[in-house]
Amino acid sequence: MSDNIRTVTDATCTFCGCVCDDIVLTVDLDTHSITKSQNACVLGKAWFKEHSIEERPRALIEGREASTEEAVEAAAHILADARFPVVYGLSDTTCEAQRVAVSIADMIGGTIDTTTSVCHGPTGMAFQAGGESTASLGEIRNRADLVIFWGGNPAEAHPRLFARYAVTPKGMYVPNGRKDRTVVLVDVRRTPSTPVADIFLQVKPGSDFEVLWALRALVKGRKVDPSVEQRTGVTLAVLEDLAARMKACRFGVMFFGMGLTMTRGRHFNAGALLALATDLNEFTHFVAAPVRGHGNVTGADNVVSWQTGYPFGVNLSLGYPRFNPGEFTTVDLLVRGEADAALIIASDPASNFPKAAIEHLRRIPVISLDPKSTLTGALSRVAFTTSTYGINVAGTAYRMDNVPLPLRPAFDSPYPSDQEILTAIRARVSELLGGNRLPVGPVGPSPARSAS
């Protein structure tokens, strides 16, 4: 360790959707690395530790080293020539970069989609169907006396959700912290999160919807047949007890994760949970909160929404935004072989998309932006090395509860930010197209579509 040490207080960790902003970083400016990250959880510590500066080419074009400028030129030509391109990712970059990414999609008439479409997309759809009752994490911390976690494992995925926001901290109206709260966990198996709970409901896999619907009935005073136990693995008595607790609490919250949104029922599950929380407001104050994964996936939802009106899966090929999950979500566009180019920002779909989608990515020109070497970078025609948001780059990230937070970079990176690269690409595409591309005649995969 050198003497050239800098301390950054109140730094923001962008690893997960908790976006904790109380991290104290010790930075070695000689080695361009973070040697200590006080207050961070195990995931945050790894995030800060692993993002030092690596010796990587600034860009690769078809595997050959290139300058950023050459790569911008190549990328701009790919996007200007494409007829049905998709812009995807965005959950691990700043809102400032996300805004430019959406503007590129609008300029070229492409599709804009984010990792929401493969995590809490169903929650977004359920929200559109009925709304939600929700609250900022600080409100929950100060008031919630009944805290329910459903279909998630925060102890391993969002470690500080318990300690900083929802279970142990003291709050204005829960002055004794953990002692003033009843904690319930609902999951298909025991996990490292289970011990935190006063009450654990182990539901049979794939029966969350039935459990939620039975609770809705019980909350409304309807009869539920005891056979619910055979279907769900939870006895009627346990459900009745939980329903009574929900109605009796002063401020209740249900956190929920991908155990609901990515299993049988998907947006029906999320919708049932949101509806249950809404129903409970006839009796007491009750909120629900999706536990979001990536550091700024919530920012991506917000940016795409304010610029287009829709949260993800938005196509702009007709000259205006259209929303249709299943049609304009990236996995679907790729599996059907429709996208003819892809701009992938701060995401690694080649590591987690279905095989057929990855195969199509190999067939089309891909442009990727990432601080790290990734599988997506390896299959890209143009791959940029970028600096890391929150570590090298300032900007904005949204916590899972829609609270925007500023990022305090720890040290400079020799690599440009996503925003800088995207802004350069956008400027060059604009030159090539003469401004925004206007739809002419039929576009997209179906010859029947027209702009009129």
Place this chain on the structure above:
Amino acid sequence: MGSLLRIVNGRVYDPANGIDGEVRDVCVRDGRIVADVPPEARRIDVHGMVVMPGGIDVHCHIAGTKVNLARKVQPEDHRHDVHPRTRITRSGTGGSVPSTFATGYRYAALGYTTAMEAAVTPLGARSTLEELNDTPVLDKGFFVLVGNNVLLFRLLQEGRFEEFRHALAWWLSVTRAYAPKLVNPGADEAWKGHRNANITDLDAKIDPFNLTPRQVIAAFIDAANTLGLPHPVHIHCNNLGHSGNYETTLETMRIAEGRRAHITHIQFHSYGSVAGKSRDNPTSKASEIAEFVNTHPNITADVGAVMFGRSTSMTADAPLAYMLRQFGGHKWINADTEMESGCGIVPFTYQDRVYTNALQWAIGLELFLRSEDPWRMVFSTDHPNGGTFMTYPALIRLLMDREYRKQQMAHVNQLALDHSGLRDCMDREYSLYEIAIITRAGPARLLGLADKGHLGVGADADITIYEENADKEAMFSAPRYLIKDGELVIEDHEFRAEHEGRILHVAPGYDSAIEQVIEPFFEDYYSIRFANYPVHESYLHHHQLVPTVPGTPGAAAT
């Protein structure tokens, strides 16, 4: 940098300078109105057209966390109303909560150049500024929600008025707000902490604080006047939407005792009740409310008119939204913000056959028609709460065209008209001069924007030019030209340039010792760090700091 322009042959309506339809030249240089320009300046002949300052919306909901939730929750409202991109402008979607780019373009395409977002949580200030930065053409600012702020309540109940004032100044400054906003003061604690209750009496205790809504309102009116803010405290009174609420509104205005205060969307606060009726249908008390405003020059108000059709109710008044949920259909959003605010959102359709909706429509018109001082009873629909800003041209026609008004009245619930006073004020028609006051000069004056809302030398060159038309709805639907900061943004009804607009904000001075009071509270109760709360200047982009004039209450309004 704007161009050199000489606009000739137009009929100019510039009430702040007493110009009422006189044909005269308007000259523009470097983004401002000037007395003269050299001969090489571009001449725009606007014969047969009307020249006005750019429109100013004193109260609307166009950006921020709450607006974006309302946007996200209504894909069905966007789908039928798309906003295609052009070579130079971005695409978007419309409906009652348009996307940011569509919001800016559509306001501009109605002749507006300034708009004030009316309800922003301090915690959401950053996202509001990001969205406003993506809202083109317009100059814009926001009102920050402080009327249910827990720390401010604590200072008040302990009688620490000076610290309260410093803390308010701190909040306005660090969030980059334009004015303080009260919404149903005292109700949040009832809503969040007492099983979704509300507070209905100005003298009720705001449990657990030793404080009443009356004390809260008085303290904010006092502090805002002492700080010399360009716009005084902006008040959404208690009991919005409830039958009989006009008494609360009158009482709230009395609290001001001669000091400046702005009562917003006053239509929603002008309801009586039918005596002895068990079913509590509202009646109109527009006459009483208008009379009070007419005779109290310290009070300004915007109407918050209701227009029939699709709207979205979005408010920091969470109990109100919960009440509306039973009429609004199937979607409801509640969103609590720690220590600061509540929020409720309900998509809503006003129907002309429905008694209450027709009564609300009538009361809005009545307030306009009974107002004797257009400078202090200005134009708004509380977009999108009473109707979207796209209904403004139709509302202008209702005010200017008695026959059209009569035709429209024939279609609405007649019992509601019986319980309103609208039939008693049918003689009046607004003139173009008065329209220019309620949509331009008046809002500028009550906002304290000295360089806006008029066409005198030195004013911002924000100019709208409409083609004269007997059909005032058609006339105000599409200006032929829109000039923003001296730049021709719309020419011959088409967008010719992108324009970003500025953020308007205030930064009243405060004793920095107040941070030592605020910071420990953050440590204990907020979920973000104190250091990460103030909004950095980088979020402002182009901006204009509007000065405060401490110690001279009301001076900024002249």
